[in-house]
Amino acid sequence: MASEITKLPEPPCFVVCFSSQRTAGDDGYGAMAESMVALAKQQPGFLGMESVRGADGFGITNSYWTDEASILAWKAVVSHQAAQRLGRERWYEDYRVIVAKVERAYDIKRED
Amino acid sequence: MASEITKLPEPPCFVVCFSSQRTAGDDGYGAMAESMVALAKQQPGFLGMESVRGADGFGITNSYWTDEASILAWKAVVSHQAAQRLGRERWYEDYRVIVAKVERAYDIKRED
Numbered sequence: 180m181a182s183e184i185t186k187l188p189e190p191p192c193f194v195v196c197f198s199s200q201r202t203a204g205d206d207g208y209g210a211m212a213e214s215m216v217a218l219a220k221q222q223p224g225f226l227g228m229e230s231v232r233g234a235d236g237f238g239i240t241n242s243y244w245t246d247e248a249s250i251l252a253w254k255a256v257v258s259h260q261a262a263q264r265l266g267r268e269r270w271y272e273d274y275r276v277i278v279a280k281v282e283r284a285y286d287i288k289r290e291d
Numbered sequence: 292m293a294s295e296i297t298k299l300p301e302p303p304c305f306v307v308c309f310s311s312q313r314t315a316g317d318d319g320y321g322a323m324a325e326s327m328v329a330l331a332k333q334q335p336g337f338l339g340m341e342s343v344r345g346a347d348g349f350g351i352t353n354s355y356w357t358d359e360a361s362i363l364a365w366k367a368v369v370s371h372q373a374a375q376r377l378g379r380e381r382w383y384e385d386y387r388v389i390v391a392k393v394e395r396a397y398d399i400k401r402e403d
Contacts, residue, residue: 182349184310184387194391196306196353198296198341229310231343231351237294239343239351241308247394275296275398279306279391282359286387 185227185243190281192226193244199274201236208270218256224249236272243281250278297339297355302393304338305356311386313348320382330368336361348384355393362390 201208219225224245232238244250313320331337336357344350356362 182310182345184312184385187387187389190389194306194308194389196308198294198353200296229349229351231345231349233294233343233345237341237343239341239353241310241351241353271399273296273399275299275396277299277302277306277393277397278395279393281389281391283390284387285389287383287385 182229182231184286185229187226187243187281187284188245190284192281193247193250194279194281195242195244195250196277196279197240197242197274199238199240200272201232201238202270202272203236206269211270214260215257218260219253222249222253222256225253247278294341294343296398297341299338299355299393299396300357302396304393305359305362306391306393307354307356307362308389308391309352309354309386311350311352312384313344313350314382314384315348318381323382326372327369330372331365334361334365334368337365359390 216228216230219228219242226243226245228240228242230238230240244253328340328342331340331354338355338357340352340354342350342352356365
């Protein structure tokens with residue numbers, strides 16, 4: 180998935196940061212990842228997503244949301260979807276999710 | 292820089308998400324990036340940093356901090372350092388920084 184920087188509204192909004200270390204091999208991961216992105220885009224409150232994974236299998240996905248209720252709704256959909264598939268433990272050596280409230284944003288045009 | 296998932300304290304803490312699209316060529320970028328990481332690690336309130344850049348030049352760096360004052364202090368150091376060098380506009384086609392307050396965290400061990 181090619182990423183570009185999400186255009187955000189004025190704060191506050193919310194960011195979900197997903198950091199992960201992939202296991203070796205695809206094992207259905209690619210299809211699942213595409214499905215997760217498609218699901219997010221359909222969710223109310225979704226503002227955008229940025230995702231990068233390095234050659235060593237470490238990846239970061241930051242997704243942006245208008246409010247916490249939208250994140251919880253997305254989490255419920257994702258959990259349901261994941262339960263129907265292989266389970267995240269198969270694809271990841273390690274991962275961590277945080278939910279955070281965006282308080283300030285700077286971009287290249289406004290940065291001093 | 293090899294990344295691993297930062298061990299976070301109980302919320303709240305703060306995350307700085309830096310998304311960027313690199314320009315072509317190194318042009319001093321590698322040395323600057325290493326210096327920025329070293330500076331962050333020396334700062335009070337620094338909890339950890341995760342960073343990935345893809346082959347297409349798009350990158351995400353999430354750094355974690357105990358409080359906002361620590362972030363502002365780091366920003367002042369980084370700005371000073373950057374001003375002494377080439378300026379960020381040279382290295383990036385586009386970038387965006389957000390500061391966000393971490394409200395919840397889940398990891399692979401605690402996730403349902």
